[in-house]
Amino acid sequence: MMDKRDDEKLRKANLRVAIILGIIALLGVLYTIIYLPRVMSGGMGG
């Protein structure tokens, strides 16, 4: 069995990976809404 310290280390490692993947997903949304309309169409006109 792992002791409490290893457990905490694993919890932090899991959080770290999850946060990195979450940031990638968030950047995907922002890139889609902010950047792509500018280069592919007229953007937020009207």
Place this chain on the structure above:
Amino acid sequence: MSGAVAHDDHHDHHGPPKGWQRWLYSTNHKDIGTMYLFFALFMLFFGGAMAMYIRAELFMPGIQLASPDFYNNMVTDHALVMVFGMVMPAAAGMANWMIPMMIGAPDMALPRLNNLSFWLLPAAALMLILSILAPYIFPDGGTPVNTGWTLLPPLSVQAGMGMDFTIFAVHLLGVSSILASINIVTTILNMRAPGMTMLKMPLFVWAWFFTGLLLIAIMPVLAGAVTMLLFDRHFGTSFFDAAGGGDPILFQHLFWFFGHPEVYVLLLPSIGVLGLIIPTFSRKPLFGYKPLVGGMAFLATLGMVVWAHHQYTIGMSLGATNYFMIGTILISIPVGLMLLNFIFTMWRGSLTFETPMLFGIAIILMFSFAGVTGVMLAVVPADMQYHDTMFVVAHFHYALIPGAVFGLYAGVFYWLPKWTGHMYDERLGKIFFWWTTISFNITFFPQHFSGLAGMPRRIVDYSIQYTEFNVISSIGGFMFGLSHLLFLYIIFKTIRGGAKAPAKPWEGSQIGTTGLEWTLPSPPPFHSFTEAPVVK
């Protein structure tokens, strides 16, 4: 990191909580997996009912049952329900159940996030139901959502209130998928038992690793696109309105940047299931494990850069159409490699034909057929003829029903003894297999011909020359729908009782996998591993 965490002492000495709290507050991967699977089963019948309506409407030329808008609403929601509500949750349910057990982890890496991922789904389903009802229950409900699952503007900007509920449903489904994918990828990277290196993981785990990464890459694009659609509808923006400087074609690009890789999101978990079933019932180790892993990586990567083959008719430049055509045809290389690897696994094996294996072989045959029609559709001048005809409907149902749905059925029959502790009724399983396979082909094979003859898709009525094809198709469709009552019966019969399943219910169980799932009893205990297993 390849360690596995031990349980919190607090949880070591008790079973699951009792009553509704067990399910609502659950952080247990098996319970959440079960909820995903039951949710998918419910949605299978919900989406299936819409398919039955569609086939009833198309049984004869003329408008028989409801308005054209309602017909298109059913076409739209049938697709959304089956893709987001059935196939993806069912695959996620299997991932939840099996991945921690396969890699020797005590649970998923982020159990509370896992709970949230699941409980977003019923809310999304409610939104989808409201999207259907909105035109009838709200005074200014407007027209039904009649766009098809692609939700293309300008039609989607003009549609009634139901479209807003659809957009919210897509948001919730997207968030749920992204959170589930983050959890699965993190679990695979961080929670493997000592000695379970990446290249020892069962193919199903690899398949979900790539599926998770794909979802994290593509789902945000769909979420962004439908958010922009919502803004165009209500907040005066013109992202997709040419009159305001926007471009409706932009939405097509965004949708298909999501939509084409989504096909691989649906297919990959089933390919992972095949990677276990074929060696198990051939009693031979998987042929070409590393090429299969590489093939899946290649498929996922290439699948992300060929989206515009869905849009040849919008008038792209010659260079762009050539690029998308060649890229699409190249996809047949990793897919062909995978199917050949499965065939070579069977070659000179000691084969038996239990229900999962029957589904496995049927998938190889029928999915190859979808591959052939896929190459036909990839060729630009040919696609100009096939585009928006029933030929496309036949193609993607051959890709998705054998490729994704039959893979899930195979997985259900393969793992049902492990999940429930009981063997299912093999005779009924085989009847279900033949019933679904034959009726599936009766339903969709004629649609190739009606499509080639020019019958358009997404239109409620048709010319009388297509009648025979549609009558056959509808009869097959009703048989296909009916077969699922047997599926339901088999599942509940197995849950309620039956012959006791051993830890390794199949003779080739251990040959079929490099994972640890068969080291646990059937059904596995509430907490799978009380100590981190060590893989030698």
